[in-house]
Structure formats: structure tokens, C-alpha cells
Amino acid sequence: MKTNLKLSNISKIYPGCIANDNVSLEFESGKIYALLGENGAGKSTLVKILSGVVLPDKGEIFLNNKFLKLNSPIDAKKNKIGMVFQHFNLFETLSVFENLIIDSNESRESIRKKINLIMEKYNFSIDLEIPVLNLSAGEKQKVEIIRCLIRNPDVLIMDEPTSVLTEQETIELFSSLKQFSSEGILIIYITHKLKEVMSLCDEVAVMRKGQLVSVSKIADEKIETLANKMVGQNLKTIKKISKEKSSEQLIKISNLNFRSEDPFETNLENINFEVNRGECLGIAGISGNGQSELFQILSGEIISENNSIKLNNSPIGNLNPQQRREFLMAFSPEDRMAQAAIPQMKIFENVALNNFKSSNFFNKGLINERKIKEHTKKILSDFSVNTNNVELKSQFLSGGNLQKLIIGRELITSPDLLICFNPTWGLDVGAINYIHQTLIKINEQKKSVILISTDTDELLKLSDKICVIYKGKLSKIMNTEDVTAEKLGLLMGGGEID
């Protein structure tokens, strides 16, 4: 019997963002479906609704034409919907077998039999007795898949499964998925990687900003057309007025490499770029492709080879963030609440985090509270933060005001280079505009910006030059005028241009 899964008019609204806007989709077993989209397109919300993690505000789900009510992940399991998340839900110190029986009430022996049958059938070889922490990422994923297969699922949902896999593991995964599909399991594959969609799937649904853009057969699509749909065609919006270019080089990154021991971090490979004075370099990419690592290396939280980063021709690769500030660099990290500021501390204390010698915040080891407060008042008024109470705890600022405070803190010292990472993430339109204007103003003052962002609109609006980071590698650097949505989408999805 064929499995039919139907979503009808699904909507989910979060405060300040519409994650799913009236999405209707129909899936049938025997095919592999791709759900394609950028960060924040609404894919993850949709699959969370399908797996019972999130309840929709509106809309209905039908399984084999029967109305399906998913109040919790348990309901999804009961209805034979299996889900493999991007980040594994395994107990690292328990053995593989213990992990597999943990949510089941069948007898150990019958489960062991089932597991062995599954492993034989799909050619998996995993030692059931070793602890999960000794497994590679690919093996862990197989454990997650086995956990779904034990329940004979009718539907299997895979959320960005290849993000932690090697090339070889990806090939293995694809052949397993094709085998599952041929056995009648309906497969929904969530990704932003265009090549994978082309080589694995039969049909593709593209989402953008919460809406369903198109549903089509892979046979009718090309990698370029998909890229266009994913990034959106009406991207040629306001661009910065280009001015005469300065040729004075400010920062130069050469042969920068980074190897991480953490499998969820991305290695960086041979990064090279330079930024001139008064210029904004945009670095695009789907999140998780090495942006966070690159930011930390540029800010000095991760130390690199000394000569790999040169500012005004002086090597600064092994300086820490505080020392780099003395070279007139400033940093605005992605995570406002956990990194850029401490919510439990007062506003003026948070301002003191950006401290360098000439600011005189700390004099002979003592806190110069008067000086810090004066400076803070100036930031609050210059950057129109909606309070003038420097003693207020930062947690009471809205996201937009906190971000203004952070950008203000970094900029009021008039640095030569500001490095920011997703500076407008989660902000409302007014705050976004303010931050954008500020960043443009910096460039007009002959100061430079490196803008790492997952928001392509923002990058096209603010950058003079753009490149894309994909799997820790940087694409060639293009002038923003020459960039099209198609090119950007292709590069972000791992394709190649020219």
C-alpha cells in the first residue's frame, strides 16, 4: 500500500517572524522528496510540525487521507513517522545497543534480532557493544537511522543529514536512502545543498521566507534554476552608491587554515582575502559552513599562525582580542546574549568589555566607573538606544537596542576595521535599517567592514565585494555589481560558477 502524506494550509507564526505561511504539500511513497531553502526559510519548522515537536497555529495534516493530530513526538512515532535530526540525540557514554533500546518497551532479545536483521539487510556494520562516543559521525547517524527503522516507519524525515558526513559517508547514506525508498518508505530530505538534491531526489519543494515557492520534478530542474528559486529573483534591491575605490590595503588574510577536533565545527582551508580602506567585504553562506570559526579567528578568540593575518602589514595572527583592539579592530559577534554582552550585568559594565589602553576605563588596576559611565552615556545617545539609564541591566534591552549598544560600544572608539557576524539577526525592521545605515556610514568614513552574514539581501545591500564560504572554503571574491542571485545561490549550495 502506498503511503500518502498531505499538509494542508500549515501556518506557524513566531513573535516577529512568520515561519510557515499557508504551506500545502503532498508526498507519496516511492519517491524521495527534497525540501530546499536558505536559513530561516521555514524548512525546519515544517519538519518539526511533522514530527510533533512544534504545533502549527493553523492547518491540518493527513496521513493516508486520515486526519492526523500530532501533539508530541510520541504521536509521530505511533503513526510511523521517523525523524533523524541534524544534531544527534544519543547518549554518548551508553553503548549503541543501550541507545537503541532506551525508548522501546519490547524485550531486549527481540530488539537485538530486529537490529541484526536491519544491519544485515542494509549492510551496516556497527559494533553494538561499544559506547557511542567512539563512533564516527557517519556511524552515529546510522544508529539514529536504525532507531527509526526498528519501528518500521512509513515516513522517514532527514534534516540536513550530510552536514557532518564525509564524502564517502554521504555516498553510503544516499544508497541506503534509495534502498529505503524502493522498499516503500516515504523519504523527505531537508537540505540547502543543490547538488545533493539533483543526485538523490525525485521531486523538490523550494521554500523561501516561510512560503512555498515551487514544487517540481527534478527532471524538469537544473541546478541554476533551483539556485534562483532558493535565493529569490527580486534581489536587485537598493545597493550602496559606489564611490571611488581606495586601493590602500588594510587587512590581508593569507593561507589561513584551521583544523578542529570537534566534529560539529568546520575546518577552514586555505582562506585568502584582503580588504581595502573604506571597503565592505561580505561573506555569504549557509550557516554552519565555517563562519563562526572564521569570525573567532579574525577576532583572536582562536589564535592562528602569526603571518596569516596582517593588519597594516603587521602580523597579528597570534594576538588575543584585547591586543587586536589596540590595532583599532572591533568585533560584533553573532550571539548577543551569550557572547557580545552579559545580560545580568549593567549597561555600563557591558560597555567596559571593549577596553583598550586609551579608553582609561581601568586606571592602575582600578575600575574608573565615572569614565565608563560618561562614555556609556555618549554611546546611548549617539546610537539612539532607548534608555539613558547606564545602571540598567542589559537583559531589559530589546534585541535591537542591545545590538545598537554593542555596535555603539565597538564603534565609538572609531576603529579602522569592524568585523561583524549576523549583526541584524532577529531584529525588527527599524533596528535593521539603523544598523545598516551605521555600517554604510563607517565605510564613508574610510573605515572598513567585514560582514559575515547569512542574509543575502543584507550582503548585497552593504558589500562592495562578496564571496561565499562553503564547507570552510572561500569562493573567489566578486564585485557586488557582478553578483547575481543565481551565482550566489549556486555557490552557497556548493555549486561552481564560470
Next chain:
Amino acid sequence: MEGKLIKIVKRDDISKSVFFLTPILAIILTLISGGLIFYLLGFKPLEALKFFFIVPINNVYGFSELLLKATPLCLIAIGLSFCFKSNNWNIGAEGQLTFGGIVSGGVALLFYNQEGFYILPLVVLAGAVGGMIYAMIPAILKTHFNTNEILVSLMLVYVSKLLLDYLVVGPWSNPEGFNFPETRQFSNSARMPILFEGLRIHAGIFIALATVIISWFVFYKTYLGFQMKVSGFSLKTAKYAGYKGKTMILLVFMISGACAGLAGVGEITGPIGQLHREISPDYGFTAIIVAFLGRLNPIGIIFASLVVALTYLGAETAQIFMQIPKYTGQVFQGMILFFLLASDYLLFFKIKFLGIKKNEL
């Protein structure tokens, strides 16, 4: 599917007064439960509590004993607050106290037959350095080999206690001491000056008070204190601001070890006057309770040390007058910590009851 769902959510803001009131709530709950325990054991609860908490300090001698016991607790807790505020879990203050005691005792024994104004400062310094060095072991192992400081510092307690045991039985034992496990008496120049004739309270209390003032200053007025505060809230932010995390870890351990070492000095050069097996009735462990009861705040710690010191005295009085085992004191200390942690939970989280109706999406 009708039913109530209980959800525990973090509170957005914690009011300052509640923050300092919960320790008092914990003490009240401890008193109530303590009374209940006495009742179950067949004592009159109110009378027992009176012997425990009022009789010990209703005269000058009793009160001076309270200060005497509060001194080491306060000193150690102040030191520990540096560690705990920056999320370093030094559990081994008892070991640092013991080792500080050994080193300073060794110096005092060098001068056992000499007098001189320079002896006491040398002894005090030796104790502080001894505690500091002993605390650096878990710190360096943590920063360089990623060991867990809780385990290392705790295990080092037993190492130092066994070392003390060996010394007082073996090489340092008093040649004229009939093989008792103790050293010679220190000379008078190596003893803390007694403040009042006939009472045991000694100049060590000034060291404790000075430490309170200095640490308040460091916490709230210096760049160092600011860096510790930031590191304690978020290591990610500290890294982003460019603070040296490893130096910070080493430093807080050194401060806390030095304080514990000083507490050891106060004991052996104060009331004890020599080294023997039992130089501390677990002050180093009890001080952990003091630090948290005092909210890691220097002033709070002063009050907390007095309260907890009272449980030591009360246990002794109760043993003498009512034949209640003196380990009841530890029961009270345990209850204080237990109730404090429990009320803290409600301080930082609130319980929400969510009603779920059948047809709700």
C-alpha cells in the same frame, strides 16, 4: 487529554532583597526541621533548640568562642568565594588549610626554643604560601591537562591529612612527648596574641576582617575583580573580551588557597599551639556552606560564618547538657545547605501550571 502540565521556567529577574532573604528562610526551615528531629528523638524541641542556639552564647566566654570558630570559617569562605564566583569548584580548602598548617607549623617548630618579633610574621607567611602552593596543584592540572578540579582538590585533602599524620607520628613528633601523636609546643613568639585575658579569641580575627575588606575591594572596585566577574558569568564573553582565562583560574585558586592556609595558621598558632592530628574539625568543608549561605558576598559571609559557627558550639553544648551526639552539628550544617539549595531553586525558577484543553491546537 485533559490535564495540567507542569513546566519549570527560569525567572527573568531576581530581586535583590529576595536574593539575600532566602538564606534566612533556609535558616528558619533548618530550625523547624531541627526541632522536629529533636522531638522525634524524645527531647523537648524548644528546650533543645535553646541549648543548641542560645545557651552557647549567653555569656562573654561563649560569645568569644563563637568568634573564634567563625574566624577560620569566614577566612576560608572568603577565599572560596573567589573561586566559586568564577565557576572554579575548589572543594579542597580543608587540604589547603592542612597543608598551610603543616608548612607554618614546620617554621614555628624551627624556632621552638627561640623568641623574637619576626617569628610570627614568618609563620603566618609560611602558612599562606603553603596553602597557596597546595591550591595551585588542582589549578595547574586543570589549566594544562583539563583535569576536573573538584576531584583533584578533594583527593588532595586526604593526601595532606595523611602527610600531617605521618609528620606528627614520625619525624616531627615531640621527643619528650611519650610517643603521643603531636609535636612540641610552639614558642610564645610563634603564637597569635590573645585579645582578652582568659578568653581564647586571638589576633587571627583581624586577619579575617582585613581579608573581608580587601576582597570586597577587589571584587567590586578593581579590573581584576571585573575580569573575574565576567569570566564567572560567561567564559565565551571573557574570551571575546580578551581576558586571560588560564591566569584567572590560577589566580583564584591561589587566593583561595592562601586564605585557607591562613585559617590553618590561625588554628595552630591560636587555640592549639602545636601540630597534632586534628587541627581542623572540617572547617574547610563547612566553609563551602558558609560561602553559599553568605551568597558569595563578603558581608554576607561574615554573618553566615557566625551562624554556622554556632552549630559547632551548639553541638558541643547539647552534648554536654542533653547527651545529644555532637555530630548533630553536622546534621544542622547539612540541613542549612539543603534548604538553601532548595529555596535557591525557587529563587531562580518558577513553576507554571499550563492547562491543556482537548481541542486546543
